[in-house]
Amino acid sequence: MRPIPTNHNRGSASILMVFMVAVLLTVGLGFNWLVKEHLKAAESLKNKTEAIVMARSAYDTLIYLLLNGKVMPREVVLSGFDEMTSLRKLSLDNTAVPLDGDVNVRIQDSNGLLSLNTLNAEAMKRLITRLIQMENPAVPVDSVRDWTDQDDLARLNGAEAFFYRKEGRSYVPRNYALQYPEEFGFVRGMSPEGYERIRSSLTLLPTTGFNPNTAPDDVIVSALDIDEEALKRIRAYREEVGAITESALQVLTGRRISRTATAASCTPSLYMDVKVSAGQPKSMYSIYAGLSLRQSNVAPYSVIYWREE
Numbered sequence: 001m002r003p004i005p006t007n008h009n010r011g012s013a014s015i016l017m018v019f020m021v022a023v024l025l026t027v028g029l030g031f032n033w034l035v036k037e038h039l040k041a042a043e044s045l046k047n048k049t050e051a052i053v054m055a056r057s058a059y060d061t062l063i064y065l066l067l068n069g070k071v072m073p074r075e076v077v078l079s080g081f082d083e084m085t086s087l088r089k090l091s092l093d094n095t096a097v098p099l100d101g102d103v104n105v106r107i108q109d110s111n112g113l114l115s116l117n118t119l120n121a122e123a124m125k126r127l128i129t130r131l132i133q134m135e136n137p138a139v140p141v142d143s144v145r146d147w148t149d150q151d152d153l154a155r156l157n158g159a160e161a162f163f164y165r166k167e168g169r170s171y172v173p174r175n176y177a178l179q180y181p182e183e184f185g186f187v188r189g190m191s192p193e194g195y196e197r198i199r200s201s202l203t204l205l206p207t208t209g210f211n212p213n214t215a216p217d218d219v220i221v222s223a224l225d226i227d228e229e230a231l232k233r234i235r236a237y238r239e240e241v242g243a244i245t246e247s248a249l250q251v252l253t254g255r256r257i258s259r260t261a262t263a264a265s266c267t268p269s270l271y272m273d274v275k276v277s278a279g280q281p282k283s284m285y286s287i288y289a290g291l292s293l294r295q296s297n298v299a300p301y302s303v304i305y306w307r308e309e
Contacts, residue, residue, distance in 0.1 A: 051102075051284035058103040059276045059287050065090065066107075066293060067300055071268055073213040073243035076107075092268055093214040102280040110205035110271040112214030114223065116184055117177045118207045119145060127222035131198045139189030147173040147187050159188035178204060179305075203273055205290050205304060209265025212244050226253050270294050271304070285309070 061084060069076040075089040090097060092109040099105045114123055121141050128137035142158035154160040161172035171186065178184065181204055185195030201219050210223045212234055221231055233252045237244060246266050250256055270293040277283040290304035 047279070048284055051278035054101060054103050055276050055278035055285050055287050058100045058105065058278065059274075059289070061085070062090075062099065062105055062274070062276065063291075063301065066272075066291070071270065071293070073211065073267055074238075092272070093216075094273075099276075103276065103278045105277075106275040108203070108273040109211055109214040109268040110203045110207050110273065111209055111211035111265065111267070111269040112216070113203040113207075113219055113273075114201055115203050115205060115207040116144065116181060117148070117204055120207075120223065121145070122225075123223045126225060127198060127201055127218060128194075130218055130222060131201070132194050134189070134194070136189070140184070140187055140194075143188035143190070144178075144184060147183070148175070148177055150175050157189075163188060180204075203271075203290075205271040205273060205292075206269065207271070208269040209267065211266055211268055212249060213238065213266060214268065224249075224253060230254065 065078055065081060065085065065087075066076055068081075069078045069090065074093065075091045077089050078085070078087055081087075085099065087097065087099070090105070090107055092107050093112060094106050094108040096104045096106050114120060114127060119141070124141050125137040128134050128140060134140070136157065138157040142155040146154055146158035146160050152160045152162075154163065159173075164172050169186075173187075174183065181199060181202055182192070182195065184190055184202070185192040198218075201216060201222075212220050212224070215223065217231060217235070220226070220234060221228075224230075226234075230253050234244065234249075237248065237252055241248075244252070244266055249266060272291045272293070274287075274289045274291055276287040276289075278285050286309045288305075288307040288309070290306075292302045292304055295301070
């Protein structure tokens with residue numbers, strides 16, 4: 001005789017069936033998740049590749065426009081490029097400009113910032129005081145000068161290798177020009193956090209004077225040693241009249257400004273920090289480059305630094 005199924009046997013079979021269904025569902029969901037992740041990765045790779053191609057293409061276009069445009073105190077004026085771009089100018093004050101599709105470019109004239117290598121010590125002290133409220137701004141300024149010179153003699157407020165070893169730090173001065181702006185955050189008296197507060201006012205590129213037409217407010221105040229009222233007059237003049245000349249600057253500041261390498265020239269240096277970003281609304285790929293448009297016997301321009309992210 002065949003055994004009569006009991007409730008216990010039927011319950012075990014039901015549990016086994018539920019278990020198998022659960023396993024199949026888990027495997028199916030896992031496989032579905034895996035496929036989706038692969039598709040997302042493939043889409044991300046596709047977008048990144050397209051962004052790289054767009055950014056590099058836009059960079060080449062930008063170089064052509066810069067070399068053939070007319071450099072003015074506030075911008076590079078473009079004419080005769082109707083087939084390439086609808087732009088009529090490229091600002092030199094770090095303003096984002098749409099160049100091609102989902103590509104934006106930013107260009108900053110080095111004369112509109114304070115250089116860490118062509119150091120204006122007094123202006124740098126004023127900038128540090130203004131943005132970091134440091135008690136003795138001479139310490140990081142003298143220390144960065146010791147960081148870049150080739151001797152082991154510390155300045156009054158500076159520091160050479162002995163100081164960093166005594167502090168137990170894992171580095172000593174480079175004894176050469178700064179290669180990365182972040183290095184300023186490691187000198188005596190400065191910190192990475194302090195550097196972040198002033199980084200937008202700094203450049204590694206050389207300067208040939210000071211150009212208030214392309215400078216942010218904090219740099220204008222620090223470079224010219226002026227008060228907020230004079231700053232307001234300079235801003236209003238730029239907005240209402242246009243490019244500031246040396247004679248206009250003397251009227252706006254109320255004093256004569258000597259023409260020196262660290263004072264005002266009101267013209268671009270032809271050294272430019274350039275950023276090309278592809279992707280909207282979030283950048284997928286960026287090119288950072290330091291350019292010199294000063295022609296030589298071997299090249300129409302040169303690249304001083306290059307970074308991709």
